[in-house]
Amino acid sequence: MTAPIADLATYIDHTLLKPEATRADVERLIAEGAELGTYSVCISPSFLPVQLPEGLKLAVVCGFPSGKHHAEVKAAEAALSVAQGADEIDMVIDVGAAVEGRYDIVESEIRAVRAAAPAPTVLKVIIESAALSDEAIIAVCEAAVNAGADFVKTSTGFHPAGGASAHAVELMKRTVGDRAEVKASGGVRTRAAAEEMIAAGATRLGLSSSRDILADRTAAGDY
Numbered sequence: 001m002t003a004p005i006a007d008l009a010t011y012i013d014h015t016l017l018k019p020e021a022t023r024a025d026v027e028r029l030i031a032e033g034a035e036l037g038t039y040s041v042c043i044s045p046s047f048l049p050v051q052l053p054e055g056l057k058l059a060v061v062c063g064f065p066s067g068k069h070h071a072e073v074k075a076a077e078a079a080l081s082v083a084q085g086a087d088e089i090d091m092v093i094d095v096g097a098a099v100e101g102r103y104d105i106v107e108s109e110i111r112a113v114r115a116a117a118p119a120p121t122v123l124k125v126i127i128e129s130a131a132l133s134d135e136a137i138i139a140v141c142e143a144a145v146n147a148g149a150d151f152v153k154t155s156t157g158f159h160p161a162g163g164a165s166a167h168a169v170e171l172m173k174r175t176v177g178d179r180a181e182v183k184a185s186g187g188v189r190t191r192a193a194a195e196e197m198i199a200a201g202a203t204r205l206g207l208s209s210s211r212d213i214l215a216d217r218t219a220a221g222d223y
Ligand SMILES: O=C[C@H](O)COP(=O)(O)O
Pocket: 015, 017, 042, 155, 156, 157, 158, 163, 185, 186, 187, 188, 206, 207, 208, 209, 221
């Protein structure tokens, strides 16, 4: 049992990525993020630009959720999101390339997005850890660090194989060490699960159920 985290909200990217989300839903998400004191809101690029209250960061997904986009398309999408106010880009890798062991493809697409969204934009690389072997998780994390990513992130929250696990977070953190941070996302439904991810090495959490989790209520969800 680890000590409760007093400032849990500051770890959270308060997230809404459902295909059916509306502009009104995004406005509610932003108001809720501000009220709860989350680190950021994480949204889809088609909602940009958005007005944010002071202090709330903007994370925007890229190549989401399949990752099956040309590297050039991911790069162009990231550049447009940055031009429209994104502080952080959460890109999905070509998971199939990782399954095939084509880590060169993965590294090159991350490099393309990094070039399109240079620092100080924060680049997070979503590896879809539940769909990868431990060996592939390690290799993809190395590719992400080599390509200049700031974070490796477990999951989209939309893959049938599942979302974040403490095992994956721990393995990812052990692999990247202090060269990058780890974001746990997808299927985190309780405060205990959120704190377990932090204990495993996550410094950011992607949560669509932030209000319930901060209130220590179990949230509903697909997994
Ligand atoms: O990173 C973002 C995820 O889509 C959040 O997943 P969740 O809805 O399972 O919390």
